[in-house]
Amino acid sequence: MSDGYIRWYRESAATPVLAAQAELFEAYGLSLVHPVKGAAVVLDVEGDDVLLRPEELGRLLGMRIASLTTNWWLSADVDVVDQFAYEPLGCEIQTLWLDGLTTEQSDAVEAAVLAAAAALPVPTRAVVVDREGAGDPGDWDSPVLYDGENLPPLPDRLLLGSSLADRFLSAFPELRGQAGGGGLTSITPVGSR
Template sequence: MSDGFIRWYRESAATSVFAEQAEVFEKYGIMLRHPVRGAAVVLDVEGDDVLVPEEELGRLLGLRIAPVTMNWWLSADTDVTDQYVYEPLGCEIQTLWLDGLYPDEARRVEAAVVAAAAALDVPTRAVIVDRRGVSDPDDWDPITLYDGEEVPPVPDSVIVQGRIAEKILRAAPHLASQDLPDGLRRLTPA
């Protein structure tokens, strides 16, 4: 089983692209609505499930007033917890926790996030894929959000905008680099 996370930083759009993201995820068999309970599941402050209609969840996320923690569903018994946060610097951050997933499930979530990053009109700043949890998600904020120079331990894959990639490569020149569309680069341990 996997233990780790995917952290997705993207520019904040004038309108939410959450519905479009859900459509992309659905193509990978990752559903917003619980297969049995028939509604989206949001976690309250105590970690209890709260069922909400998909439209209401989209509206809450579109308000951008508070973090929202919710679940995506691979099956009725297998979920991915997603913490959705808006930063004051105009960036949306999603942290999808891979804890408890089998490697093939974690790869499916990764593929869905990468596909959504490519498909959505909102530019992506970074996608950090750390299946083993070698870094902490918050460790990536300084270099991604605040022009920091310190580079956390590089996990399985880092997809970042070119200027961020250059900083990481200066600190870790041994990484393999691959150019991607939209000015992004994938960095991986060589």
């Protein structure tokens, strides 16, 4: 079981891509539509389920007026909570929580996010994969969004877009970069494999 998360920073939130993301995620066994309820499930402020058509959820996300939390479904009773947030810089941040998932289920979620990060038309700024939840997802906002100089402990996997990777590699000599696919650079500590 895992208490971890995947935090995905998309460069610009100007282009809604929920339908394309849902199609890509579906290939990895994650469905936006609940298999029994037949609708997308959004969590309200009290944590209760609100059923929406996927198109309506896409419209709400496209408005970027508030954070929304929805679920991706691996089965009728196994879900991945996904929190969508928008930053003033126009960046969309998705935090997918891996709590309660098996290693195989977490692998599927990670693979889905990495495939979407590589394939969607809106560039990815960063993908942070912290399977054990060793750090807080919000700790990455400063270095990823605001050129912060304090680097949180490295997660299990860190992928950065090219301009951000160049900045990280210049600012943090203890890191090295390697092509990670989809125009992203995999960042690891010097000396690791």
